[in-house]
Amino acid sequence: MSCLFCRIIAGEIPASKVYEDEHLVAFNDINPQAPMHVLIVPRVHVATLNDLVKEHSPVIGEMVRRGAAIAAERGYAERGYRAVFNCNQDGGQSVFHVHLHVLAGRSLHWPPG
Ligand code: 5GP
Ligand code: ZN
Numbered sequence: 332m333s334c335l336f337c338r339i340i341a342g343e344i345p346a347s348k349v350y351e352d353e354h355l356v357a358f359n360d361i362n363p364q365a366p367m368h369v370l371i372v373p374r375v376h377v378a379t380l381n382d383l384v385k386e387h388s389p390v391i392g393e394m395v396r397r398g399a400a401i402a403a404e405r406g407y408a409e410r411g412y413r414a415v416f417n418c419n420q421d422g423g424q425s426v427f428h429v430h431l432h433v434l435a436g437r438s439l440h441w442p443p444g
Contacts, residue, residue: 336372336428350397354390357397366436367405367412371398378427380418391429398433407435 332338339346339358346358349369360368373390377383383391395414402412412435417424 334376334428335426336370336430337376340372340374349401355394355397357401360432365434365439367402367407367434369398369401369433371401371431371433372428377429379424380416380429383429394431398431402433402435405435411435413439 332341332343335344338344340356346361348356348358350357350371353374355371355373357369357371360370371394373387373394375387375390377387398414399408402408412433415432415434416422416429417432
């Protein structure tokens, strides 16, 4: 298994997990870009957003809802946060297993760099 996030999901590589269930896993980013920087991944390997098919819709929805729940649990619901998927080179994707970044705890710039 060569995919980094598949290896984290399988427990072969340690990660600071904050939530997991039968469909998804959430863990702290190793190089956080905000006071809270959580990555949420589906257990199923999907390389990029371009590879999504209809069957993935439930887990992608669960990932987004879980990101909102984690942000709310930590008190960021009202002041806000950012949830983002990067796709391929121009999107800044570096790990090719779909993941939702959830960042909170500072004012984030828009447009992104
Ligand atoms: P991307 O650039 O693909 O959108 O995001 C990949 C993210 O994975 C980056 O924010 C990076 O810091 C994070 N990352 C890379 N390797 C590891 C790792 O081994 N463990 C954890 N927890 N995060 C990682
Ligand atoms: Zn994978």
